[in-house]
Amino acid sequence: MSDALTPGPEHKFTFGLWTVGHPGHDPFGDPVRPPIDPAETVRRLADLGVWGISFHDDDLIPPRAAPGERGQVLKRFRKALDETGMVVSMATTNLFKHPVFKEGAFTANDPQVRRYALAKTLRAIDLGADLGAQTYVFWGGREGTEALAAVPPLDALDRYREAIDFLAGYATDRDYGLRFAIEPKPNEPRGDAFLPTVGHVLAFISSLDYHDMVGVNPEVAHETMVGLSFFHAVAQAIWAGKLYHVDLNAQKAGRYDQDLRFGSEGIKDTFFFVKLLEDSGYDGPRQFDARPYRTERDQGIWDFAAGCMRTYLLLAEKARQFDADPQIAEALEAAKAPQLAEPTVGAYSADEAERLKSAAFDVEALAAQTYHNDRLDQLVIELLLGVRG
Numbered sequence: 001m002s003d004a005l006t007p008g009p010e011h012k013f014t015f016g017l018w019t020v021g022h023p024g025h026d027p028f029g030d031p032v033r034p035p036i037d038p039a040e041t042v043r044r045l046a047d048l049g050v051w052g053i054s055f056h057d058d059d060l061i062p063p064r065a066a067p068g069e070r071g072q073v074l075k076r077f078r079k080a081l082d083e084t085g086m087v088v089s090m091a092t093t094n095l096f097k098h099p100v101f102k103e104g105a106f107t108a109n110d111p112q113v114r115r116y117a118l119a120k121t122l123r124a125i126d127l128g129a130d131l132g133a134q135t136y137v138f139w140g141g142r143e144g145t146e147a148l149a150a151v152p153p154l155d156a157l158d159r160y161r162e163a164i165d166f167l168a169g170y171a172t173d174r175d176y177g178l179r180f181a182i183e184p185k186p187n188e189p190r191g192d193a194f195l196p197t198v199g200h201v202l203a204f205i206s207s208l209d210y211h212d213m214v215g216v217n218p219e220v221a222h223e224t225m226v227g228l229s230f231f232h233a234v235a236q237a238i239w240a241g242k243l244y245h246v247d248l249n250a251q252k253a254g255r256y257d258q259d260l261r262f263g264s265e266g267i268k269d270t271f272f273f274v275k276l277l278e279d280s281g282y283d284g285p286r287q288f289d290a291r292p293y294r295t296e297r298d299q300g301i302w303d304f305a306a307g308c309m310r311t312y313l314l315l316a317e318k319a320r321q322f323d324a325d326p327q328i329a330e331a332l333e334a335a336k337a338p339q340l341a342e343p344t345v346g347a348y349s350a351d352e353a354e355r356l357k358s359a360a361f362d363v364e365a366l367a368a369q370t371y372h373n374d375r376l377d378q379l380v381i382e383l384l385l386g387v388r389g
Contacts (some may be wrong), residue, residue, distance in 0.1 A: 004317050007049030007309040014052035014089040014287040015045055015308075017059040019259075020301050022291035033297045038073065039080035048306050052089030052285055053081075054133075057124035058097070078131075089135065089285040090181075090245060091128025093121045096141030096189065106163035107143045107156040107194060114159060121167055129176040135245050135285070136171070137217045138164065139183040144190030156194055161207055168210035180210075181217035181244040186226045188257050197223065198233040202240050215244030219289055220273075221251035221259055224266065231273045238280050246277070248308070249290035259290045261304055263311030271384055274312060275319035286312065318383060325388060331376035 007013055017038055023031035036044075038060055042053055060077065061070050081088070095105035095117050103109060105117035128136055143160065145151040164180065171178045182205070186196035195201050198218050205214050216237045223230040237243040250260035250270070263270050277286070292304035322328055332338060345352055382388045 005310055005313045007306075007313065009049075009051045009085075011049075011309070011313070012051050012089075012283070012285050013049070013309050013312070014054055014285045015041075015050060015305060016090075016287065016289060017041055017053065017055040019288060019291050020045070020305055021059070024292070024294045024297070026294065029294070032294055033301070036301075037076070039076040042077065042080035042084055042086050044302055045305060046084035046086050048302065049309065050086065050305070052087045052287075054088065054090035054092070054137075054285075054287060056092050056094040057120070057127060058094040061127070063098075081131075088128070088131040088133045090137055090287065091124065091131070091133040091135075092137040092139065093124040095120065096139075101142045104142050104144070104151070104156075106140065107151065107159050109151065114163070118163060118166060121163075122170060125167065125171055125176070125178070126174075129171070129174070129178060134178065135181055135217075136178045137181045137183055137245060139185065139217075140194060141185070141189055143195070144187070144193035146191035148192075153194070157204070160194060161204070164214065165209045168208070168213055172210065172213070178213070179244050180214040182214065183217040183219060183222070183247065185219070185222040185257070188225075197228065198237055202236065202242060205242065215242040216240075217245040217247060218243070219247035220249050220262075220270075221257050221289075222247075224251040224253055224269075225255060225257055227253045229269065231269050231276060234273060235276055238276070238282065243280075243282060243284070245284055245287065246282075247287050247289035248312070249288065261290050261292075261311075262288055262308040263315065267384060268380065270311075271315050271318060271380075274315040275322065278316050278319050321388070322380070322383060325379070325383065327388075328376070328379050328383070331372060331379055334372040335376050336371060 021036045021038075021041055022033075023035065024033045025031040038055070045053065061073055065073065080086070095101050100113060100116065101108070104113070106114060108114050108117070125136060140160070143156070164182070168180060171180075182195060182201045184195050184197050184201045185193055187193050195204055198216055201216050205211050205216075208214055218230065218233050218237055220230050223233045234243060234246065248262045249258075250262055250265040251258050252260075252265050288305070288308040290304075290308060292301050296304060345356060379388065
């Protein structure tokens with residue numbers, strides 16, 4: 001079991017520069033950790049068995065960096081990548097921190113703000129592609145409103161679509177080979193955000209000119225914070241063929257976006273998500289978009305990163321035990337779970353519709369069935385508590 005718990009490139013674990021590099025500030029307190037050079041982050045993560053790194057444009061290149069400083073940062077970063085074998089797995093744009101975006105970015109009312117947001121993103125796409133990123137993520141942190149009258153939502157969605165189509169056209173024209181992934185979030189920092197859930201994003205993607213190259217980047221915290229099931233959200237994205245990237249952390253329902261260490265909350269839901277990801281054949285990055293507790297610094301930062309990966313691998317091992325457990329298999333049969341994979345009627349035909357209407361159903365007998373879900377769920381709890389397998 002020890003080998004199964006050792007991270008390696010085959011697991012495609014990734015971290016953002018903003019995760020282990022988070023300085024520990026919050027709305028009520030100043031930073032508690034010094035900044036970490038991006039090249040040092042690459043080396044420390046590589047030592048832990050991490051496969052890839054991701055970044056916002058401003059994470060890697062300070063926004064006010066002079067050309068010479070920019071060149072030095074990139075030189076150190078590329079050298080660290082080359083020496084460790086780490087890859088750049090994803091890139092994105094910071095369109096939420098600077099005051100210019102306080103009213104929105106792609107959906108800002110002011111056309112000049114929208115144009116600036118697009119220009120910043122074009123440059124960031126160039127940077128990401130130059131460093132080998134294969135996925136480009138869009139989180140609309142400022143795309144939303146608090147004053148409902150101030151932002152006409154139909155117009156905002158038109159502008160959002162216009163932006164993604166324009167950027168997809170640019171990446172296609174440059175032959176960057178990028179896939180785009182839109183990251184939903186229901187609120188925070190805006191009171192109400194556009195494209196708040198995986199379902200909203202999937203519907204939005206269907207309207208795009210370049211819909212084939214655009215998918216979803218769901219995040220544990222963003223679905224969980226409003227009480228939705230992340231497990232089901234990811235399943236919906238997989239079912240639609242649109243899971244292009246995924247962000248892993250932990251979250252208590254009903255709280256602000258906490259970005260807790262992966263698996264530190266909601267362990268049963270997290271187990272079923274990991275099992276789904278492993279069973280589905282998903283081969284993209286497994287990105288930890290979390291951050292150390294504010295109490296941590298120095299070695300505590302890297303203990304946090306190692307813990308994220310170890311929990312994922314522990315749950316992946318539990319998923320294998322689930323599949324091999326004969327009592328769980330028996331309980332699944334009692335719940336009739338395997339029968340859900342059987343077609344109900346198949347494709348429509350007039351003859352089948354007539355047979356269905358004329359069929360006799362013993363409704364009382366069907367209603368009297370029991371499915372023993374409590375026993376199945378108890379077996380899952382015992383598996384996770386380590387008393388099975």
